[in-house]
Amino acid sequence: MAEIVLKDITKRYRDGTEAVKQMNLEIADGEFVILVGPSGCGKSTALRMIAGLEEITEGELLIGGEVVNDLPPKERDIAMVFQSYALYPHMTVRENMGFALSLAKVSKSEIKQRVEEAATILDLTEQLDRKPANLSGGQRQRVAMGRAIVRKPTAFLMDEPLSNLDAKLRVQMRAEVSRLQNRLETTTVYVTHDQTEAMTLGDRVAVMRQGVIQQAGPPQELYDSPVNLFVAGFIGSPSMNFVPAEVDGETLKLPMVEAKLPDSVRRRLQGDRLIAGIRPEHFEDATLMKDQSDRGAVFRTKIDVVESMGSELYAHFSLERQGIESEELRELAEESGSAELRGEDEVLVARLDAASGVRQGQEAELWLDVSKLHFFDLDSGRSLTAETREPKAAPA
Numbered sequence: 001m002a003e004i005v006l007k008d009i010t011k012r013y014r015d016g017t018e019a020v021k022q023m024n025l026e027i028a029d030g031e032f033v034i035l036v037g038p039s040g041c042g043k044s045t046a047l048r049m050i051a052g053l054e055e056i057t058e059g060e061l062l063i064g065g066e067v068v069n070d071l072p073p074k075e076r077d078i079a080m081v082f083q084s085y086a087l088y089p090h091m092t093v094r095e096n097m098g099f100a101l102s103l104a105k106v107s108k109s110e111i112k113q114r115v116e117e118a119a120t121i122l123d124l125t126e127q128l129d130r131k132p133a134n135l136s137g138g139q140r141q142r143v144a145m146g147r148a149i150v151r152k153p154t155a156f157l158m159d160e161p162l163s164n165l166d167a168k169l170r171v172q173m174r175a176e177v178s179r180l181q182n183r184l185e186t187t188t189v190y191v192t193h194d195q196t197e198a199m200t201l202g203d204r205v206a207v208m209r210q211g212v213i214q215q216a217g218p219p220q221e222l223y224d225s226p227v228n229l230f231v232a233g234f235i236g237s238p239s240m241n242f243v244p245a246e247v248d249g250e251t252l253k254l255p256m257v258e259a260k261l262p263d264s265v266r267r268r269l270q271g272d273r274l275i276a277g278i279r280p281e282h283f284e285d286a287t288l289m290k291d292q293s294d295r296g297a298v299f300r301t302k303i304d305v306v307e308s309m310g311s312e313l314y315a316h317f318s319l320e321r322q323g324i325e326s327e328e329l330r331e332l333a334e335e336s337g338s339a340e341l342r343g344e345d346e347v348l349v350a351r352l353d354a355a356s357g358v359r360q361g362q363e364a365e366l367w368l369d370v371s372k373l374h375f376f377d378l379d380s381g382r383s384l385t386a387e388t389r390e391p392k393a394a395p396a
Contacts, residue, residue: 002077002154002187003029004050007061011211011255011351013047014311019045019180021211030185032178032244036192037234038331042211043191046177050189051157052076064323079148083160084336087132093119094128094307097146104247114150121183122146137238155187161195174200195235199223204313207231209331217242229275229328229381230298232374245276247377249371252276252370259297259370269375269384275324275360276370277374280314285358286365295371304347306360313352318345328381 003028011020020042028032033041034052043322050061050071060067068076087096097118098111106114119125122142122186132140139160148156162177164168178201182190192198196204199219207230215227219235226232246253247269252261254276261269286298307314350366358364376386 003027003031003062003191004155004162004187005060006046006050007060007062007213009046009049009061010057011042011049011054011056011371019088019211020049020191023211025206025213025379027187029190030187032181032190032201032203033190033392034190034192034198034205035208036195036198036205036206038334039193041208043193043208045211046187046208047157047159047191050155051078051080057312074159077154078157079151079153079155080157080159081144081148083163085144085164086131087140087143091134092147093124093143094134094145094302096132097150099297100147100151109114111150114152115146118149118180121149121180133311137165139175141165141173142176145177149180149184153186155189156181156251158188158190160192161190163192163194170197177201192323196237199235205235209328217294225383225386226374227385227386229277229326229376229384230332232277232383233329233332233377234280238349238351240280240374241280241328242324243276243278243319243346243348244378245274247274252373255302257297257299257368259368262295262371264376265371265373265385273378274384275326275376275378278348279372279374279377280349280351280373282369283315283352284369285352285356286367288353288355289367298365298369300363300365302363303358303360306358310354312354313356313358315352315356315358315366316347317366318347320345326374326378328380359374 006025009023010018012018023046035046038041044256045054052071054151056069061069062104063076088099091099094115097115101111119128122145122355124139124142125145127135129141130142136145138179144161148315149329162173165173174197190201202219203224204217205219207214207222209230214360215222215231222231226235245259250260250266265355278318289296299319303315303317305316352358376382377384
């Protein structure tokens, strides 16, 4: 095991395109770090530079304290798990898992021991003599991971390893990957575009956009204190709602309601071009709120769609589009596919208690927890209310 440090890493192609820009990230020995972001943000390129599959244009990459910029992949002592299983169809599970060790001239007895140990960890013992065609998708993915485990590398690099699985199996495999990393305690860098995977798997998450790390920290920190509009909208499902906001003295004016701002929040707001961010769970059916204290405000709206999730409801309602123009919000809309579906109204989502009586097509009273709002500068996208630690710089 070893720490991985990226110091001012840049990847620039011949046409001048910069896929990764001045990337600084320190990954501790045994840590599980997730690189997450939309397609084209540079996360896979960063992983491939760590692996040695892409040349580094500028900066230094250290693995275990050693600069490895010029080392070929086979000398970096890392193991990579790809999106595709890349298994040899004519080989058994045992042969697939031990193939790299055979090429490295490891003794047959040592290969047998390592393969059987990995098979036990991955619950593949009964599948060792079967071929990939006779395995399920989840089993094939575990074989691919087993092939990496038997090498006993200093680090695992995983490039969207679960994206080919169906939704139910992906959830199951997420738990298995997490248990595996906790058991092996091997430094792991995991790339995904799925923010749910990022939130549930990593010790830390680094959100990337256009080749730049926007914020890195524990998952809950990114959720509670996003530093800008992009992180706020990317992390969370359903995603954060955004509406224009105006502060007039102690009064907060939103398109659907006015409320008194807590002094602790009001003092931190600057300028008059503001965007308010509202997490879906910070709405509630007003009829269920016995204590509508100063931190809350009630408004009436027509409910367009109600989705029952069993333990909760997702209530969709519309506001007249206010013309918020932000590059971050445009990119988020394109990533989610909602850019092509946008109509004249802005659709917001409220996550309500399952006991709520709201009905599709009817008006309802919703309660908004004003104390939990996030505020952002419209021009820069910077959060005006985030309370987050400064990113830890790479050591000199």
